[in-house]
Amino acid sequence: MGPFYQEEIETASREQILAWQNERLVKQVRNVYDNVEYYRRKMDEKGVKPEDIQSVEDLYKLPFLTKDDLRDAYPYGLMARPLSDCVRIQSTSGTTGRRVVAFYTQHDVDLWEECCARAITAVGGTKEDVCQVCYGYGLFTGGPGLNGGSHKVGCLTLPMSSGNTDRQIQFMIDLQATILCCTPSYAAYLGESIIERGLRDQIRLKAGIFGAEAWTEEMRHDIEQKLGIKAYDIYGLTEISGPGVAFECSAQNGMHINEDHFIAEVIDPATGEVLPEGSKGELVFTSITKEAFPLLRYRTKDICILSREKCSCGRTHVKMTKPLGRSDDMLIVKGVNVFPSQIETVLLQKGLTSNYQIIVDRVNHSDTIEVKVEITPELFSDDMSTLSAREKEIVDALKSMLGIYAKVSIVEPKSIIRSEGKAVRVIDRRNLYKG
């Protein structure tokens, strides 16, 4: 059993958790109705009044929020507190309209960091540990979230941020890091680099917390073997707070959702209907304790299954499976959200055919993205340097749209395979969602 960061909360009875949720939900709905005009209008349109929500059972009556709402209300439209009460923003990558900007009061930062502290404690972290955080720091939630959690636990925190593998390994050895936080693909890469340099017997890692991208059980075993650690998953999204919305425990078979802060539902993505426990569907979150940016019934587009089966770790909070897929066409490449429509926009702006194909793969544990574009008479030139320059223009435009490098391959007309007349837009060779 355990260890726990906040034992009474993490092992509370179902009745107690439900009582917290009921009380906090009623308050939050009233708060949002009174302070967030955008959501009040949505509730009014649906004919729902705050007094209609008396408990979690009434949650289904509330309207959903989606990424489209975030875009419509950008940047301040979903805030429940004035800016003067806020102390932080975090943001996802991507261009306006796709970029999520979330606001935090000090209370919101604290609860988020507490969630991360629960995750670190669950993998055995204590004040004796040295926690190396190599998620990016900055607007991305990965670095700041785990950094704050590590402080709360009392670990010696190494705020490494991402990249510079040689320095990462040097600090890991010199400061005897015991817990590693990064993306699973970077963990695998670090493991490989450590073995290549013959330094495997000099590292003291015991556990790793790896999130921000999907990974398979095979990858878990690979990382565990390479680094000689236990590898744990963590889940979160900027809209709801960041990493730590849910985290894996010693059972390593699903992530406990911090239900004292977030109510989880699984819905049918087509109808919006709430599905019974154990059904596969789209995960929806309601923030019941956040002050600045309290989203109600936010559709994550992540497909998963919830389970309240008793867990060997002693925690009573509901568990979610790893995301089993997406209910939209979003791809996560190198931890960055990529929508095929963004790529299409760039190609059309460059006057290119809308016939393109996106190929995502994972080579040496690192995501790659390639965009195949069929050549057009306008793009073609008999001069190689002109053609290469046009190719590079597309690469640069994609880079500024997506925030990551995408390889561009100019291919012959009609060479992109169509199935029943429709081009196959995305080929994801990573097979991340097989189980």
Add this chain to the structure above:
Amino acid sequence: MTIQQLSVFAENRFGTTLSVTEALGKAGIDIRALNVADSEGFGILRMIVDDTEKAKNVLDQEQCITSVAEVLGVYIPDSPGGLSEVLRILADHQVNIEYLYAFIVKSDVNACVVLRVRDNEEVEQILTEAGIKLVSREDIQGL
């Protein structure tokens, strides 16, 4: 006096070269010169043919991406160092050559080169004044 060069986009340069030469052969078009430029990802096939318009039509029907450019055909003086002589003249006039490749016109024993430059007229004048002979369309078409 320029000649026409037909260019074709070739993702897979050998596969495309084969299908292009086959299609042109079937249509009775004679390829007088062929040059393949390639980068890491794709290639450009450049050709001098006896009937550029017809060749372009054939390839357009094969759904190739083609373009036609006016280029200079230059007879190389029949002496050792003949090509250097031409290049020296161009260098002296600070002409920037985008690319060049050699070919042979059947009616003449001399080698020729295709020159791709920015300003055909200017280069034509430079070469003519230096006594260098240029290939005409008739030279390409006729036998």
